[in-house]
Amino acid sequence: MSALREEISALIAQGGPITVADYMELCLFHPKHGYYTTREPFGTAGDFVTAPEISQMFGELIGLWAADTWMRLGRPAPFILAELGPGRGTMMADALRAARVVPGFLDAAQIVLVEASTRLREIQAATLAGHRIDWAASLDGLPAGPLILLANEFFDALPIRQFVRTPDGIAERMVGLSEDGALAFGLRPGARLDKRANDRLRDAPQGAVLEICPTGLGVAEKLGARLATSGGAALIIDYGHAGGFGDTLQALRAHAYDDVLAHPGEADVTAHVDFAALARTATAVGARAFGPVTQGTLLERLGLDARAERLKRDADAPARAAIDAARSRLAGTGANEMGTLFKALALVHPALDLVAGFAPDEEYRETPA
Structure with missing residues (x-):
């Protein structure tokens, strides 16, 4: 034991x-x-692989989303570019590399990673060497000002x-x-x-x-209130649903499902995210919400196919096959594929009525229980 x-x-x-x-x-x-606290869970040597580790295309498209959103917000300078649960820092590194094509974006950005783990902060610092990075232990620790926030596979680990x-x-x-x-x-x-x-x-x-995820709803409430008053936007990507019933509690160990009660502390224990609950909570305090849409839909609208073709242009045959495989894994439309299981939700300042990756008629509207 x-x-x-x-x-x-x-x-x-x-x-x-x-x-x-x-x-x-x-x-x-x-x-x-x-x-x-004790493990390195990410990647093939860990217990699960996240989208940024599957392909650079994921983080690059998210970076372009952030830059596009910054322009739609009126190019605030300075602004806070934050990530919740940044893991090794892979997504932020890819995002910053892609977003540098937008003049002024990196100069205006104060990059803040919301990470409590000293061990992970050291890994993130190495991954993002060459960029000035600040850290915060929680959402409350972010500096004041307009905010563009990214959260990939953060909410699923919050207790339900x-x-x-x-x-x-x-x-x-x-x-x-x-x-x-x-x-x-x-x-x-x-x-x-x-x-x-x-x-x-x-x-x-x-x-x-x-x-019900009390911690997640608390984050959505704080985030929604901040976006409504200080300006900005947040992109949340995770596996989940748009409200509903069901036991989604699960454990992963060595890339396989495990009994939730079998190995406490030795397996990743997560639950699907209720995106409707997050949207409802954020809009109740003044933010607007768009989605959720599937991850595949979001990435395709942001230019996944075009980016894949550009990467393949100068690649050899094995590399081209790997790019095609990554594109399929990120945006596959099968019932149990990442492109369908994962969803994306945008929370934004109430004046922002167009958000890259989301159609205007996909704005979240509260419905009676």
Whole structure:
């Protein structure tokens, strides 16, 4: 039994079952045994590969999105160019290389990476050598001013709570101990939700699971309020859905799905992002939202095919095949492919009515629960 599993078991034995959110928090961010505290999860040697590591095209197109948005905002100078959860810094490096073609953009940008890990900050500094980089531990630590923010696979790692429609009412899914002392899921009856969530789940079929990410909604609220008052835009890309029900809690270990309770601290534990909830929260405090659209749609609208063809022009046959494979992986339209599973949402200042990659009729509109 791992040290973290022993600690979680002891915590439950002493204080009773814990929420799924508390379990995720411990698994991912425990100061001594947490997954992101102790491991290098990215890339083929880790547990998962993110879009920026699949191909430079991803980060380059995101960089051009940022530069285009900056121009639509009136070329503010200075402005904050920030990234939430920047990993190794690969996406930002590719984005900056592409965005340099827009006169004035890099000169006006104060680059800030929102990263709490000292270990990852050192890797990011090496990746982005040649650029002046500042760091913040959280969204609250960003400097004042107009903001263009990027977030790729950030929200999926934020802890969720799960609520279940049962014959006896709404219950919360908890992590407790089985009779033999193993970690096990159970239900705590009598859960209380806000009126909107309560009404949705009350009218859902028996067994329906509603996932709520309090931390993610808090980030969306702060971000929406800042964009509405200080100006700017944010692009959020992650795997998820536009509202709905279902148990999406999952664990990845060595590029394969793992039992969520089997290896706490040794597997990446995530959940699908509810983009409708993020949009609803941000627009409630004054921002506008566009999307979500699929990642494939976004990248194709930003020029993925043209960029792939340009890279292939001077490449040999194996390199051309690799570019085609990366393009397909990033924007594939199959039900279980990244281009479909991943979605993109733009949050913007209320005066911005055109956003690259999104059609005007894709603006988010609140609908009754």
